[in-house]
Amino acid sequence: MTGLRFFASPRFWRGALPALSLTFVLLGVFWLQPRAMSYFGLNLLFNLAIPIALATIAQMFVIAVNDLDLSIGSFVSLVACIGATWLQETPLLGIAALLGCIAVYACLGALIYIRQLPSIVVTLGMSFVWSGCAVLLLPTPGGSAPDWIRTLVTYKPPYVPMPLIAAAALALIVHFALMRTSWGVLMRGVGGNEKAITRAGWSVLKLKMTMYALTAVFGILAGLTLVGLATSADANIALRYTLLSIAGVILGGGEFVGGRISPIGAVLGAMTLTLTASFLSFLRISPDWQIGAQGAVLIIVLALRAVVNRMEARR
Amino acid sequence: MRICQSILLATTALALTVAGIQVSAADTSDKRIALSNNYAGNSWRQAMLKSWGKNAEQAVNDGVVAAGDAFTTAENQPTEQAAQIQNLILQGYDAIVINAASPTALNGAVKEACDAGIVVVSFDGVVTEPCAWRIAVDFKKMGEIQVDYLSGRLADGGELLEIRGLAGVFVDDEIHSGIEAGVANHEKFNIAGSVHGEWTQTVAQKAVAGILPSMPEIVGVVTQGGDGYGAAQAFAAAGRPTPIIIMGNRHDELTWWKEQKDANGYETMSVSIAPGVSTLAFWVAQQILDGQDVPKELIVPFLQIDQADLEEGLANTEPGGVSNVEYSLDDAKAYLASVQ
Numbered sequence: 001m002t003g004l005r006f007f008a009s010p011r012f013w014r015g016a017l018p019a020l021s022l023t024f025v026l027l028g029v030f031w032l033q034p035r036a037m038s039y040f041g042l043n044l045l046f047n048l049a050i051p052i053a054l055a056t057i058a059q060m061f062v063i064a065v066n067d068l069d070l071s072i073g074s075f076v077s078l079v080a081c082i083g084a085t086w087l088q089e090t091p092l093l094g095i096a097a098l099l100g101c102i103a104v105y106a107c108l109g110a111l112i113y114i115r116q117l118p119s120i121v122v123t124l125g126m127s128f129v130w131s132g133c134a135v136l137l138l139p140t141p142g143g144s145a146p147d148w149i150r151t152l153v154t155y156k157p158p159y160v161p162m163p164l165i166a167a168a169a170l171a172l173i174v175h176f177a178l179m180r181t182s183w184g185v186l187m188r189g190v191g192g193n194e195k196a197i198t199r200a201g202w203s204v205l206k207l208k209m210t211m212y213a214l215t216a217v218f219g220i221l222a223g224l225t226l227v228g229l230a231t232s233a234d235a236n237i238a239l240r241y242t243l244l245s246i247a248g249v250i251l252g253g254g255e256f257v258g259g260r261i262s263p264i265g266a267v268l269g270a271m272t273l274t275l276t277a278s279f280l281s282f283l284r285i286s287p288d289w290q291i292g293a294q295g296a297v298l299i300i301v302l303a304l305r306a307v308v309n310r311m312e313a314r315r
Numbered sequence: 316m317r318i319c320q321s322i323l324l325a326t327t328a329l330a331l332t333v334a335g336i337q338v339s340a341a342d343t344s345d346k347r348i349a350l351s352n353n354y355a356g357n358s359w360r361q362a363m364l365k366s367w368g369k370n371a372e373q374a375v376n377d378g379v380v381a382a383g384d385a386f387t388t389a390e391n392q393p394t395e396q397a398a399q400i401q402n403l404i405l406q407g408y409d410a411i412v413i414n415a416a417s418p419t420a421l422n423g424a425v426k427e428a429c430d431a432g433i434v435v436v437s438f439d440g441v442v443t444e445p446c447a448w449r450i451a452v453d454f455k456k457m458g459e460i461q462v463d464y465l466s467g468r469l470a471d472g473g474e475l476l477e478i479r480g481l482a483g484v485f486v487d488d489e490i491h492s493g494i495e496a497g498v499a500n501h502e503k504f505n506i507a508g509s510v511h512g513e514w515t516q517t518v519a520q521k522a523v524a525g526i527l528p529s530m531p532e533i534v535g536v537v538t539q540g541g542d543g544y545g546a547a548q549a550f551a552a553a554g555r556p557t558p559i560i561i562m563g564n565r566h567d568e569l570t571w572w573k574e575q576k577d578a579n580g581y582e583t584m585s586v587s588i589a590p591g592v593s594t595l596a597f598w599v600a601q602q603i604l605d606g607q608d609v610p611k612e613l614i615v616p617f618l619q620i621d622q623a624d625l626e627e628g629l630a631n632t633e634p635g636g637v638s639n640v641e642y643s644l645d646d647a648k649a650y651l652a653s654v655q
Contacts, residue, residue: 036405044401044427048394140485141419142443230397231426231444232419240392274398281386281402287355290389 010311017308018252018268021301025275032282039161046163047153049274051076051226053167055241056248056270057174057263058218061211063249064178064261065190067112067119071127072219073242075101077235078134079223084143084233087224091146102216109212113205127242134235141234145227153228167267174263187211191259248273251301272301343604346409347382348597351400353416353440354391357514358565359541359637363414363439363590366641370594379644380601382408393420400424410434410600414593415442418485434603438596438615439588440485448603450596450613452588454486457617458493458537461561462501464584465535468559472503473534476526476558478512478519478542490539497537507531512542516567520545527553536560540587543568563587564618564638569629576625585620585628591641598647609651 006012029045030037036045055076062069079098087094108126112119155162178184189197190207198204222241227233250256251272252265276297280290350367354360364385371383386403388395393416401424403411411428415421415437422444428435429446438450465475477494480487498504508526512519519542527549536546540563550557557575562568562585575581592615603609618640620628632638642650 033405035407040431041405044405048398048401140488141417143419226394229423230393230420231422234393234417234420237393237417237420240390240394277389277395277398278402278405281399282406284384287387287389294389 010308013308013311014253014305015262015265017301017304018262018265018272021251021297022268022272022275025272025279025297029275029279029282032279039159043156043161043163045275045278046161046167046271047229049271050153050163050166050170051222051229051238052241052244052248052274053170053267053270054218054222054225055238055245056252056266057170058215058222059245060174060249060254060261060263060266061187061215061218062119063191063246063254063256064188064259065208065211066257066259067123068246068256069123069215070120070242071123071130072215072245073239074127074130074134075216075219076223076226076238076241077233078130078137079220080227080230080233080237081134081138081143081235083149083224083227084145085137088144088146098220101220102213105216105219106209106213109209110205112212113208131235138233138235141232143233145231145233149224149228150231153225167271171264171267174267178261178263188259188261191257191261244270244273247298251298253305342606343380343601344378345381346601346604347384347407348380348410348412348600348604349403349406349408350383350385350593350597351396351403351411351413352385352387353393353396353414355387356391357541358635359588359590362633362637362639363593366591366639367593367597370597370641374597374601374644380604383597384408388416391416393417397421397424400428404428404431404433408433410436410604412593412596412600413437413440413442413447415440418443434600436596436600436603438592445611448599448609448611448613450592450599450615452592452617453614454489455493455496457586457588458490458495459497459500460586460619461537461584462494462497462504464561465504465537465559466497466501468582469503469534472501473505474507474531475504476523476530476533476536476546477506477509478523478536478538478546479509480511480539481513482511487539494537504535507533512539512545514539514541514563516542516545516548516565518542518545520549523549524552527555533558538563541565541568543585544571547571557581559583561586562620564589564620564628564632566629566632566634566636569620569625569632569638573625573629576622582622584622585625585638586617587637588615589618589640590637591639595642595647595650598642598644599651601644602647602651607651608655610654613654 035041055072059069059072082094082097086097112122186202186207190204194204226238248270249266252269253262276294280293285293355364367385374380374383386399388399396416404427411433421442425435425442425444425447435447437447441449441451479491498506507530510522510526512522523546535558538561543560543562544567546560560583562572562583564585564587599609618638628638
């Protein structure tokens with residue numbers, strides 16, 4: 001009896017919606033292109049979803065504290081450029097630069113909190129800074145990814161394709177850290193009720209800085225994975241990621257405010273977005289309509305979410 | 316018994332050879348070629364896609380290949396195009412022809428395609444991955460010949476105005492370096508100023524009009540295509556004498572040139588790349604699938620219109636379009652023979 005009630009609850013549907021959308025699109029892809037139903041096919045379908053999933057998780061940390069990062073796309077591009085140049089030629093300098101990036105992100109968190117600035121404005125400004133650095137570092141596209149990154153991203157484990165293992169590991173690790181530890185509760189609490197956290201004696205400043213630093217860490221992982229997959233970099237390689245990552249978080253069941261996020265949902269959301277693009281291209285929809293169709297998929301999923309929310313409100 | 320066996324062997328060998336010949340001659344009728352294109356938002360790209368479509372349809376009707384589908388990414392981003400190429404691999408195409416969003420960022424996807432046994436030919440926007448073929452345009456030369464032409468026309472030299480393309484784009488850098496090299500070769504010229512015209516008439520006109528008041532007498536304007544007509548308008552509006560403006564094969568540029576030629580005998584030249592280079596890439600891919608030995612690095616000739624060919628060039632250009640040359644299979648074969 002209790003089991004049945006659980007399946008009818010909005011909570012279940014909210015969590016299941018991202019997984020259902022992914023399954024739905026995946027079935028569509030398999031139906032159109034049976035060749036995709038293989039180790040090789042799944043690998044090709046999902047390997048470019050991994051950097052997007054990492055960028056989505058990065059975005060999720062910022063959204064968890066009620067902020068928005070409009071610079072993640074250019075940041076990932078910059079990391080890709082660092083990965084293909086400094087990290088390859090002078091690894092120490094490369095690592096120092098990446099650590100510097102994390103420090104800058106933490107400072108951004110502090111700046112936004114102390115001066116109470118709108119994060120959209122600060123990060124939009126930073127997006128030009130990151131882009132500028134990337135162009136300075138790599139004025140013309142080029143460079144080459146370090147061999148160890150290449151080996152890592154092209155590793156082919158037996159039975160299950162690497163992208164699926166990576167996605168599952170990413171989702172579970174972040175889920176455990178954010179949803180199952182007391183530390184995670186604090187982090188989400190900043191977005192949920194900042195005053196309560198302050199009254200309980202915690203430093204919101206430190207928490208926000210940590211969340212921004214984590215954004216940078218996952219942004220770096222996204223950039224390095226991307227450069228590994230692409231083999232070399234371009235200063236504009238990941239500009240699309242800003243909007244994709246925000247859409248991924250929302251598609252995965254997150255909310256812009258209130259610290260309501262779902263790491264597993266975010267990873268599934270990012271994969272759904274990538275897969276939708278493939279699905280539409282297999283359908284042979286003209287490119288003029290593809291963006292519209294992608295938008296339509298987003299609207300359908302969000303409309304279903306609204307229905308779930310209404311169910312919640314009725315209780 | 317022994318004789319019987321050897322006869323049998325000989326016949327088998329003969330049959331195999333004959334079969335081998337037949338296969339290599341009609342090898343590509345079941346092959347499918349795809350075009351992965353990153354952008355369709357200007358007249359050149361539209362003409363490029365149109366040429367591809369017309370040519371591929373004809374080739375499919377003639378039974379030379381089984382398919383020649385064109386795909387354009389919804390957004391001009393390397394990550395989108397990489398995903399698109401991976402989708403094309405999954406769809407089982409035998410060859411993928413690419414006009415790339417980035418020379419390097421697609422290398423991973425291109426390598427995947429090569430590893431899957433797919434022939435990859437890049438053109439115009441070429442990729443650096445060694446396993447792919449490249450049909451490149453010598454943009455640097457395109458800049459150099461403009462200054463060479465001006466040098467032939469103007470014995471005394473003088474001040475030039477340079478109209479560049481879009482900052483930070485590979486093509487702009489290449490043509491610009493060619494122009495710089497040309498000016499270094501002909502010391503009588505000096506670049507008095509340069510503006511970014513973004514390959515668009517209206518932008519070029521505004522940019523030239525803005526810089527003209529601060530310029531000394533200009534004897535020639537070196538351009539990148541799509542900006543010559545705008546420059547001419549800006550000179551006319553400022554009431555300055557029209558210098559020799561190099562044109563870029565666009566219909567409006569050629570029309571203006573023709574008007575000036577009829578009115579006062581104006582002379583110049585026009586140079587750009589024919590969008591029909593997509594059809595050359597198509598046939599190169601087909602020839603590679605056919606088993607022909609094709610060099611990995613190919614340079615495509617650009618399309619130059621001189622004073623004498625102006626009428627013909629204008630007649631071959633659609634209103635709003637770009638002068639075009641399309642390659643047939645025989646043209647492509649002749650071209651490949653000439654480079655080998």
